[in-house]
Structure formats: structure tokens, C-alpha cells
Amino acid sequence: MREARLWASRIEADQSLGAIKASKNILFSDYFKEWYTTYKAPKVAPITLSRYKIVYKVLKNNFKGVKLDKMNRTKYQRFINEYGASHAKDTVHKLNALVRSCVKSALLDEVIAKDFTQGIELVYNTNKTRKVDYLEYDELMKLTELTASKLNHNFTSRYIILTAIFTGARISEILALTWKDIDFKNNTITINKSWDYHFKTGFKPTKTAASNRTISAPQLLLGWLKQLQGNDKKMVFTNQYGTLPTPTAVNKTLRKLLKECGLHKKNFHFHSLRHTHVAYLLYNGVDIYVISQRLGHSDISVTTKKYAYLLNKHTKKENDKINSALDQLVNKKISLNKD
Structure with missing residues (x-):
């Protein structure tokens, strides 16, 4: 009986080793695909899944025939050096983050013994990195006043632009707003969903759980939004055609308004309004923690990292x-050189 149990244990161990050994024959790119298909695809948004697919193609093209268990830091660093030479910092950072998550999974699966992404120096092309543009105080005043003067309830892009200026919300969050989300009595806007303009599937969850939030809104903005109540009983920004304007259309309107203001901002686009909102609040002394909550960030570190240049x-x-203030501690008539 004891010998039978030992024999069964050896068979089970051999089968386990065989499974690991079989996994070790897998290509690096194929393991990445199996990993995200198994662990990420069932729960991430379609737009996020598309990023995994892009990284898979990059790995497949750059590590042809390379097995996962043959990967090492040198090979990976050489890849980062070559890939980074023609890509922006943010692109390299995101790719590396996905690969690192995959490698940690491989360690748990015991397919590899070491983390070959540890200690890697990220390389990127500074010329490819798009400079974040935002509006200064006087520039923002010009854009806001001009946009407000051109409001027409049939063309909701301008209302969307003003909403971004006054809330700092993402365009997918603004497009998803319904009248139930607008509290005219308490002057608040509740953000609890996004609009899928990429795949046109309608409502979708917000970017993160922390993105679900209720923020204060000035009466001025809410007064403008009231002008749209006759357009649609449900969606706030339905236009004269009975649809929501596309981000492309909103960006086109934004660029036209900037031009009319005499503002030439090459890298300015709709998301830049979110950065402008942060810049304006910082200018007016609003605490970074309050700003972080208003933006819907999961942690204040996300805010400080993303908006470091403004901070x-x-x-x-x-x-x-x-x-x-410290200078006030000393009477200016007193010489600092006095013994």
C-alpha cells in the first residue's frame, strides 16, 4: 500500500515536471499572449485589451523563435534600447509595465527562475515625446469667454468643451453624462460611467473604480447645461442630429476656437483641457489632494506623477x-550683517 502511494506520488511529480518542462518550450511572445488571454482579457475593457495585442505583435516581431526560458536581462535590455530609440517615453514605459506583469506570472508558473526585467534601464526618444500643452490663466479666460459667447443648443461640442474646462473630466466621462447625473439643486455632477466612442458599444465602466465620483460644479456651468434640456430626455450632450458628437468633432471645434482666440498651441487637444483645469486650480491655491479626488485618481501619487511638470x-x-513670509520675521530695518 505504501509502495503504491509512493509510486502514485512519483507519477504525479513527473507529470507536474512534464507540464513545467512543456511550458518552458513556449516562445516568449506566445507566453505573453497566453498570459493576457487567460488573466487579463476576461476583465479589461476592449481598448485596454487592444494595447495587450499591440505589445504581443511587438514582442513577436522582435523575439522571433526566442523561448521564454532563454530570455535574459541582456536580450531584453537590447530590445528596450532598440525599441526606445524610436518611441516616446510613455510608450516605452507602458510596454515595459505589461511585460513586467507577464514575467511575474511566469515566475509564479515556475517557467523561469529569474525576473529578466528587473534593473532594466528604460530608453526612449525625447523627440518622440509629445510635449503636454496647457493654457495659462489669461489664455484660459479668452477661450472660456469666446466659447460661452458662441453657445447654440444645436451644437453641443462647445458645451462639452466648457464642461471640461470647469470639471477636468475626461471626454468619455462627459459624453456619458445623463440628466440624472446633474444635480442642479446641490450644484454637483456625478460621474459613474464612460461612453465607449472607440467601439461604439454605448455605456461602459469608468477608467478605474476611483473614477466614480461626485464633484462640485459652478452655477454658471449648470446654467449653460440647462440650455440643452430640450434636446434629449436622457443624454445631456445630444446634438441636433440626435447623436453625441465624436471626439474628432469636438477637437475640431476646439482648434477652431483656439484659432479665433489667437492661440497657437500645436500640441493642444481636448485632453489638454484636463491639464489646464489642474493648472488653474493650482494657480488658485487648491490643495493637490482635493484636485486628485476631483480628477478621479485612485491615489494622490498618480496625480503628482502625471502632473509633475505643473507641480x-x-x-x-x-x-x-x-x-x-519668513522675511516678515525680521524687521527689514535690521541689517542681516549685524553682529
């Missing part, structure tokens, strides 16, 4: 205020 500028301003 650095804000920090200089705050340091000047600190120095000015």
Missing part, C-alpha cells in the same frame, strides 16, 4: 511665498 512650477511659486 514643479507651482512649487517655485509656493517657495517664493514661503520666503516672503
